[in-house]
Every structure is written in C-alpha cells, then in structure tokens.
Amino acid sequence: MSLRNRAYIAGAFEHPTRLAPDKSTPQLHAECAAGALADAGLSLEDVDGYFCATDAPGFGPISMIDYLGLKVRHTDSTEMGGCTYIQHVAHAAEAIALGKCKVALITLAGRPRSENVMRFRPGAPESAFEQFVGLTNHTSYGMCAVRHMHEHGTTSEQLAWIKVAASHHAQHNEHAMLPKVVTVEEVLESPMIADPLHRLDCCVTTDGGGALVVVAPEIARSLKRPLVALRGAGEATKGPSGGLGLDLTTSAAARSGPAAFAEAGVTPADIKYASIYDSFTITVLIQLEDLGFCAKGEGGKFVADGNLISGTGKLPFNTDGGGLCSNHPMFRGGITKVIEAVRQLRGEAHPAVQVPDCDLAVATGIGGSLGARHGAATVILERQ
Amino acid sequence: MMSERRYPAPEPNAETRVFWDAAAKGVLKIKNCRACFRAHYYPRAICPHCGSDTTEWVTSEGAGEIYSVSVMRRGEGAPFAVAYVTLDEGPAVLTNIVDCDPDSLAIGQRVRIAFKPSEEGAPPVPTFTPSGD
Numbered sequence: 281m282s283l284r285n286r287a288y289i290a291g292a293f294e295h296p297t298r299l300a301p302d303k304s305t306p307q308l309h310a311e312c313a314a315g316a317l318a319d320a321g322l323s324l325e326d327v328d329g330y331f332c333a334t335d336a337p338g339f340g341p342i343s344m345i346d347y348l349g350l351k352v353r354h355t356d357s358t359e360m361g362g363c364t365y366i367q368h369v370a371h372a373a374e375a376i377a378l379g380k381c382k383v384a385l386i387t388l389a390g391r392p393r394s395e396n397v398m399r400f401r402p403g404a405p406e407s408a409f410e411q412f413v414g415l416t417n418h419t420s421y422g423m424c425a426v427r428h429m430h431e432h433g434t435t436s437e438q439l440a441w442i443k444v445a446a447s448h449h450a451q452h453n454e455h456a457m458l459p460k461v462v463t464v465e466e467v468l469e470s471p472m473i474a475d476p477l478h479r480l481d482c483c484v485t486t487d488g489g490g491a492l493v494v495v496a497p498e499i500a501r502s503l504k505r506p507l508v509a510l511r512g513a514g515e516a517t518k519g520p521s522g523g524l525g526l527d528l529t530t531s532a533a534a535r536s537g538p539a540a541f542a543e544a545g546v547t548p549a550d551i552k553y554a555s556i557y558d559s560f561t562i563t564v565l566i567q568l569e570d571l572g573f574c575a576k577g578e579g580g581k582f583v584a585d586g587n588l589i590s591g592t593g594k595l596p597f598n599t600d601g602g603g604l605c606s607n608h609p610m611f612r613g614g615i616t617k618v619i620e621a622v623r624q625l626r627g628e629a630h631p632a633v634q635v636p637d638c639d640l641a642v643a644t645g646i647g648g649s650l651g652a653r654h655g656a657a658t659v660i661l662e663r664q
Numbered sequence: 665m666m667s668e669r670r671y672p673a674p675e676p677n678a679e680t681r682v683f684w685d686a687a688a689k690g691v692l693k694i695k696n697c698r699a700c701f702r703a704h705y706y707p708r709a710i711c712p713h714c715g716s717d718t719t720e721w722v723t724s725e726g727a728g729e730i731y732s733v734s735v736m737r738r739g740e741g742a743p744f745a746v747a748y749v750t751l752d753e754g755p756a757v758l759t760n761i762v763d764c765d766p767d768s769l770a771i772g773q774r775v776r777i778a779f780k781p782s783e784e785g786a787p788p789v790p791t792f793t794p795s796g797d
C-alpha cells in the first residue's frame with residue numbers, strides 16, 4: 281500500500297506575525313487553525329483529526345482540542361523537533377488512508393521572542409553525559425560543518441551562497457524578518473557564533489506559527505482549491521547510538537529522502553521546487569546531498585553562484601526566504617517548508633519567485649540536533 | 665585561553681552510578697559487550713549495538729583524537745570548545761576540550777581525559793585536553 285494520492289493538502293496558512301507580545305500561544309494556534317481552514321473552505325466542525333507536537337500548550341493534544349472546540353476521532357502528537365509537521369502530513373495521510381479521519385488539522389505556534397521558552401529535556405538518557413558540554417544547536421551544526429569542510433573541502437563562501445539565495449527570495453516577502461538582500465562578503469563578515477557558522481549562517485528566531493489541513497481525496501475534489509496531492513513520504517532518525525562509526529556529514533535525510541522518492545516514483549531530477557529546512561546554511565547543504573540532488577561532498581559546488589535562486593538557478597529553494605530570512609516560528613521550520621511548497625504548487629508564490637509550471641515539489645526537514653541525535657522527514661507533493 | 669566554565673552536576677542513576685563513582689577517582693569507564701565484543705559510550709545496561717544485556721564496565725585509557733570541534737563564541741563561558749573525541753577503544757564521546765587555546769584545535773589532534781569539577785559533592789565531568797603526542 282502506498283500513500284500516493286491517498287490525501288491532499290487543502291489548506292495552508294502561515295501566521296504573518298514575527299513578534300507577538302500581545303497574544304497567547306494557544307491563541308496563535310487558533311488563529312493559524314482558522315487561517316488554514318478558511319484557506320481550504322472548511323470550518324472547525326469539519327475537522328475530525330488533530331495533529332500537534334510539544335509546542336502545543338497543555339497535555340498532549342487534549343488541551344488544544346478542548347481549547348479549539350474540536351470534536352475529533354483521531355489524534356496524533358508525534359514529536360520529532362522542527363521537522364515534525366512534515367511528518368504530520370504523512371501521518372495524516374496514513375490515518376486518512378485507513379479511514380480514521382477525513383479532515384486532519386495540523387497546528388504549530390510559539391512565542392520564543394516574547395517569552396522565555398524552556399527547551400531542555402529532563403530525564404533524557406544522555407543528559408548526565410552531555411548536558412555539561414553546553415552543546416547548543418550552533419556548536420552541534422558547527423561540528424557538522426567543520427567535518428564536512430575537512431572531508432570534502434567545503435568552504436564558508438559556498439555555505440554563504442545558501443543565505444544569499446534565501447535573501448534574494450526574502451526581499452519579495454512582505455512578512456520576512458530579514459528582507460534585505462545580502463552578499464557572500466556580508467555573510468562572511470558577520471560575527472562568528474560557533475565556528476565556522478557566522479550570524480548570517482543561522483536562521484532567525486520568531487514568534488508565530490502555521491497550520492495545514494490534510495483531507496481525503498473526495499473532500500479535496502469537493503473544494504475550490506487547486507489539488508495538491510501527497511505523492512510520497514519518508515522519515516528516519518539518526519544518532520551516535522553508542523559512538524561507533526560516527527558520521528556528522530550525513531543526516532537521517534539520506535534515508536527519509538530516498539524512501540519518499542521511491543514511494544513517489546520520481547527522482548530529484550523531476551523536482552521543480554524544493555523546500556529544504558534551513559536552521560543553518562550547513563543544514564541545507566547536507567540535505568541536498570542526502571536527498572540526491574548532488575553527490576556527497578558536491579553540495580558546496582551545487583549551491584555556489586546562486587544556483588538556488590529562483591529564476592536563474594538550477595534548483596529554486598525556500599522561495600519565501602526560509603528560516604534563514606523569513607520565519608522560524610518556535611524554533612520549528614517544518615510547517616513553513618510545507619506551506620511554501622503548497623504555494624508554489626498552486627501558483628500562489630510571489631510572482632518574482634514563482635516557479636513556472638511547478639507541478640512537483642519536495643519539502644524536507646531535520647528535527648532535533650544534527651550533530652547529536654535528530655530526525656528527518658520528507659514529503660513529495662504534486663499538483664494535479 | 666578559554667575562561668573557566670561552571671559545569672552543572674551530572675545526576676547518576678542506577679544504570680550509570682559506576683561511571684560517576686569512577687569519574688570521582690579520575691577514571692574513565694566505558695562499556696564493552698560480551699556478546700558482540702563492541703564498546704559503547706555513553707554507557708547503557710543493554711548494548712545499543714546488539715541488544716545483549718551482557719555488558720561490562722571496562723576502564724578506558726582516556727586517550728583519543730578529535731573527530732570534530734566547534735568553538736562557541738557567544739554567551740556564558742564563551743569561548744569554549746565543543747568536540748567529539750574518538751577514543752582509542754572506538755566510541756566517540758561528546759565533550760569539551762579544555763585548558764588550551766580553542767583556536768589551536770583541529771580534527772585529528774590527540775587529546776586525553778581531564779575531568780573537571782562540577783558542583784560541591786557531585787561527580788566531576790569528563791572533558792579532554794590536548795596531550796601533545
């Protein structure tokens with residue numbers, strides 16, 4: 281059994297806010313839910329499945345279901361860090377394919393700029409052995425970049441091109457946190473945060489959120505929106521797992537990506553647009569290799585010279601400006617990756633960055649800590 | 665030189681107490697598996713390589729080389745070096761490289777164990793320092 285054409289993304293909404301001092305986090309979830317349902321032409325009472333992760337306040341999905349006033353027959357609170365919501369799309373399709381629900385609502389929201397968000401995970405088996413190290417995402421992803429440079433000769437200039445491409449797209453996004461076009465030199469001259477990652481190699485921190493509505497085929501066809509089908513999906517995790525054979529240059533996307541392409545029956549060469557989770561520039565480079573857009577070690581050459589810029593490059597990516605320039609709500613960029621892919625497939629991206637005849641897109645992400653333990657989720661989406 | 669960081673107290677439990685008791689004596693313990701003959705770190709009761717419960721504590725020589733390293737330049741205690749060290753026995757250890765110029769560190773560099781005190785009455789933490797060999 282394949283997930284191909286078993287479910288469609290009928291509604292997608294990205295909250296326009298990037299700073300929300302006067303709203304609550306549940307309120308942001310509710311506003312995103314309302315936005316995605318309105319986009320689909322559905323209402324709260326149509327929802328019979330609800331998907332959220334640990335950014336949702338309260339007790340698993342129960343508090344938010346009660347807060348939103350939902351009456352559902354299926355819930356899923358799968359948690360895999362920032363890429364969770366890409367995974368939720370696939371899990372919603374699985375539930376729909378099995379008849380467990382027909383209208384699945386996925387929400388993400390948070391206010392890391394407006395409130396002090398606790399992020400540690402008490403009781404994790406590795407805590408006593410790793411907490412003292414002071415590992416943050418900066419040094420975790422920094423170690424991956426250092427190792428990639430060591431093994432493959434990747435340069436800071438090549439990494440900077442990823443940010444430059446994102447900034448070229450962000451200039452057309454009125455909601456982008458950083459709408460200014462930057463140069464390779466500006467990236468390299470920005471302050472070093474954790475070697476070799478400069479401030480402009482890092483994504484933004486934003487308040488905000490997003491929501492998606494995934495529906496059964498017969499519901500999708502009854503609505504007035506373009507048909508965006510799930511064609512394939514994959515997920516995987518990776519970690520040191522005892523510390524033998526550590527490899528920081530390959531991510532779990534090396535398994536989630538090929539699984540998604542295999543289910544979809546397409547190859548990277550068929551993809552017209554790619555949403556690639558961009559917590560840091562190195563995150564994009566490693567995923568491009570792992571998904572097969574280029575060979576391992578060739579990522580630096582692949583991204584250089586504006587190759588990711590829509591209209592001129594070979595592979596237009598993150599045309600909303602991505603997490604590097606536009607939005608990274610609650611430190612979680614998975615949902616915005618799916619949302620921009622849906623915009624592209626509908627032909628609703630900004631005209632300056634819209635990919636012509638965009639009928640096949642990938643959205644992929646990393647959740648957790650790439651240099652420690654992490655998950656990856658990949659979906660292939662198709663306009664029909 | 666890097667500034668002295670304050671290390672939080674690790675919390676030993678029934679599965680890991682041997683490790684932390686040894687650490688208090690300056691000894692680095694890792695686990696070996698009697699079923700698959702492979703070592704692992706951080707230590708578990710059940711082998712993560714094969715699932716056997718016949719794991720045993722062994723003393724590591726505490727020597728290895730840097731697999732990768734990134735120097736944190738911002739925030740409390742910065743600059744400080746975060747690294748994976750591949751022990752001569754095989755497993756990689758996520759750790760800090762201490763008592764050195766962080767800008768001098770490189771992949772492949774030899775290091776040795778150098779426990780650092782955490783909080784009063786709590787075990788020290790396993791950091792490493794360049795060994796010059």
Ligand SMILES: [Zn+2]
Pocket residue numbers: 697698699700701702711712713714715716
């Ligand atoms: Zn074993």
